[in-house]
Amino acid sequence: MQTTLEKPLTSRLRPDGEPTSVGEYERAGGYRGLRAALNMTPQEVTELVTRSRLRGRGGAGFPTGMKWSFVPMGKDAPHPKYLVANADEMEPGTFKDRVLMEGDPHQFIEGMAISAYAIEADIAYIFLRGEYALSARRLSRAIAEAYERRYLGRDILGSGYSLELYLHMSAGRYICGEETALLNALEGKRAHPRTKPPFPQVSGLFGKPTIVQNVETLCNLPHILANGADWFLGLSRTVDGGTKLFGVSGKVKRPGLWELPLGVTLRQILEEEAGGMREGTRFRGVLPGGASTDFLVEEHLDIPMDYTNVQKAGSRLGTGTMVVLDDKTCPVGMLWNLEHFFAQESCGWCTPCWSGLGWTEKILLAMEQGKAVQQDMETLRFQTKFLAPGNTFCAFAPGAVEPLQSALKYFAGDFQRHIEEKGCPWR
Amino acid sequence: MLSQEEREEIEAEIAHYPAKRAVCIDAMLIVQRHRGWVSDESLASLAQFLDMSTADLDGVATFYNLIRRKPVGRHVAMICDSVSCWIMGCDRIRDHVCFRLGVPMGATTDDGRFTLLPIVCLGACDHAPAMMVDGELHTDLDEQRIDAVLQRYE
Numbered sequence: 001m002q003t004t005l006e007k008p009l010t011s012r013l014r015p016d017g018e019p020t021s022v023g024e025y026e027r028a029g030g031y032r033g034l035r036a037a038l039n040m041t042p043q044e045v046t047e048l049v050t051r052s053r054l055r056g057r058g059g060a061g062f063p064t065g066m067k068w069s070f071v072p073m074g075k076d077a078p079h080p081k082y083l084v085a086n087a088d089e090m091e092p093g094t095f096k097d098r099v100l101m102e103g104d105p106h107q108f109i110e111g112m113a114i115s116a117y118a119i120e121a122d123i124a125y126i127f128l129r130g131e132y133a134l135s136a137r138r139l140s141r142a143i144a145e146a147y148e149r150r151y152l153g154r155d156i157l158g159s160g161y162s163l164e165l166y167l168h169m170s171a172g173r174y175i176c177g178e179e180t181a182l183l184n185a186l187e188g189k190r191a192h193p194r195t196k197p198p199f200p201q202v203s204g205l206f207g208k209p210t211i212v213q214n215v216e217t218l219c220n221l222p223h224i225l226a227n228g229a230d231w232f233l234g235l236s237r238t239v240d241g242g243t244k245l246f247g248v249s250g251k252v253k254r255p256g257l258w259e260l261p262l263g264v265t266l267r268q269i270l271e272e273e274a275g276g277m278r279e280g281t282r283f284r285g286v287l288p289g290g291a292s293t294d295f296l297v298e299e300h301l302d303i304p305m306d307y308t309n310v311q312k313a314g315s316r317l318g319t320g321t322m323v324v325l326d327d328k329t330c331p332v333g334m335l336w337n338l339e340h341f342f343a344q345e346s347c348g349w350c351t352p353c354w355s356g357l358g359w360t361e362k363i364l365l366a367m368e369q370g371k372a373v374q375q376d377m378e379t380l381r382f383q384t385k386f387l388a389p390g391n392t393f394c395a396f397a398p399g400a401v402e403p404l405q406s407a408l409k410y411f412a413g414d415f416q417r418h419i420e421e422k423g424c425p426w427r
Numbered sequence: 428m429l430s431q432e433e434r435e436e437i438e439a440e441i442a443h444y445p446a447k448r449a450v451c452i453d454a455m456l457i458v459q460r461h462r463g464w465v466s467d468e469s470l471a472s473l474a475q476f477l478d479m480s481t482a483d484l485d486g487v488a489t490f491y492n493l494i495r496r497k498p499v500g501r502h503v504a505m506i507c508d509s510v511s512c513w514i515m516g517c518d519r520i521r522d523h524v525c526f527r528l529g530v531p532m533g534a535t536t537d538d539g540r541f542t543l544l545p546i547v548c549l550g551a552c553d554h555a556p557a558m559m560v561d562g563e564l565h566t567d568l569d570e571q572r573i574d575a576v577l578q579r580y581e
């Protein structure tokens with residue numbers, strides 16, 4: 001797309017907050033990526049996306065092309081196959097997918113059609129969080145327009161390929177974002193995660209091959225197909241391709257969301273884009289990719305924000321939307337708020353998670369109320385190990401203790417003060 | 428008993444899935460859109476319509492926080508209590524809304540105008556604190572803005 005070379009995902013967003021219309025989208029080169037895909041074989045599309053080094057933007061960062069390559073293809077593959085867009089965005093501190101769906105719904109739909117074609121899917125669902133009512137209205141309209149113009153439905157653009165696309169409204173609960181829990185929710189069940197293997201690529205929705213993909217990931221596809229893998233790699237300052245939506249909330253001067261090259265430094269985002277800390281506050285730390293990522297602190301400000309470097313620094317790029325902790329905000333209070341969320345949202349399937357997080361939340365509240373004892377520090381440390389990867393049924397619990405384990409490392413003195421001073425020094 | 432309209436909307440959803448029960452969450456949300464909540468009676472009619480047991484359907488209903496098994500007011504105000512809003516002072520926002528409406532969180536005002544509920548991150552963290560009333564997002568809240576917002580819902 002000509003006009004969108006540096007910020008392909010966001011350059012068509014209108015300043016008035018209205019969605020890009022289908023006409024505007026087409027004039028800006030929209031649906032060219034889908035046309036290009038339909039002129040290739042599904043395998044060629046997958047190869048192109050693999051070469052572009054697009055990695056999942058939903059939190060785990062799995063390479064997209066590789067994920068598709070596990071789907072059984074060809075005449076003997078089971079059908080119907082499914083593509084599910086994970087539009088459940090509920091990670092506290094995360095506000096990127098909503099912007100993409102509300103502002104440029106056709107980009108998202110085109111991305112879905114391309115991904116579905118690459119795995120020869122017959123049916124696609126958008127699994128949309130229930131609170132996103134405005135996204136729902138705009139997507140419904142855009143889906144109808146896409147059907148009218150033959151970007152969806154039978155025999156898309158005369159290619160012989162057919163795809164039905166439906167919108168599903170979710171009814172709440174953070175765990176629905178976990179891809180196997182999401183599949184249970186979409187089947188009308190309680191959203192408990194499933195055992196893997198079998199992986200969804202082989203046996204997913206209704207037991208059929210299924211790909212679950214984040215909204216932002218899908219929105220990159222039209223541009224990769226239209227402009228090529230080398231162009232996509234060139235957008236980034238790191239080995240993985242593309243731009244990334246980075247967001248900042250908390251007490252910075254200009255909280256917001258920006259599309260930037262993968263690999264910009266944390267300092268650049270916090271100081272140049274977000275304008276630095278508000279008058280009278282100092283930076284203490286940041287959750288770099290939503291509530292379930294480890295804190296980064298001052299010493300990490302110059303790391304490039306990409307999958308590899310954030311991991312090296314002991315955290316995860318996650319959703320790329322950051323929450324800043326300042327010196328006027330109590331770290332223990334913040335942790336209490338986070339663990340309250342996780343304790344509440346645990347799906348209840350396995351005991352270490354539902355019980356351990358409830359216990360963790362209680363201790364943090366006791367610290368805030370001045371009722372904690374020295375032994376509680378040990379218990380908190382124990383919980384972070386007890387809920388580490390491998391000890392629970394899904395990745396929810398390990399994510400839940402990531403902010404806690406890093407806070408115990410970087411803000412140990414603040415926890416200690418709550419115990420010694422029998423209360424919260426910030427109150 | 429399901430109304431004609433509810434039944435048609437549910438049928439339209441059923442056409443999108445290979446199995447009838449898959450739409451049970453959609454179906455409950457449809458009933459809720461028409462009646463405000465899912466009563467025991469609605470639940471039983473829905474279960475019958477979808478060839479499920481009532482207990483099975485209630486098991487699904489009770490998992491999801493947006494499915495309401497109790498009546499609510501004419502408007503539902505959901506106040507975000509997740510981390511970015513907490514940092515930006517959502518406790519104060521909650522207290523002010525409760526004070527203005529004269530009820531604690533979780534309750535419905537005597538005149539049936541508002542039900543107040545907490546909600547997790549609304550995806551508006553760069554404009555925290557945030558709340559949602561009947562699916563409409565209100566951001567950058569302070570006491571003044573809350574008063575102005577509440578006035579718009581009769």
Ligand SMILES: Cc1cc2nc3c(=O)[nH]c(=O)nc-3n(C[C@H](O)[C@H](O)[C@H](O)COP(=O)(O)O)c2cc1C
Nearest residue numbers: 056057058086088089090177178179213214217395
């Ligand atoms: C507890 C939990 C919640 C999640 N929530 C979301 C979510 O809201 N949106 C999302 O895209 N991915 C979420 N994920 C990640 C998904 O499981 C999955 O990895 C992702 O949707 C894959 O898409 P991607 O490869 O395009 O990133 C969550 C994972 C876990 C463990």
Ligand code: SF4
Nearest residue numbers: 347349350353394396
């Ligand atoms: S780790 Fe938590 S969310 Fe995941 S299955 Fe166990 S109880 Fe459920």
Ligand code: FES
Nearest residue numbers: 507512549551552
């Ligand atoms: S934390 Fe309140 S909107 Fe995200």
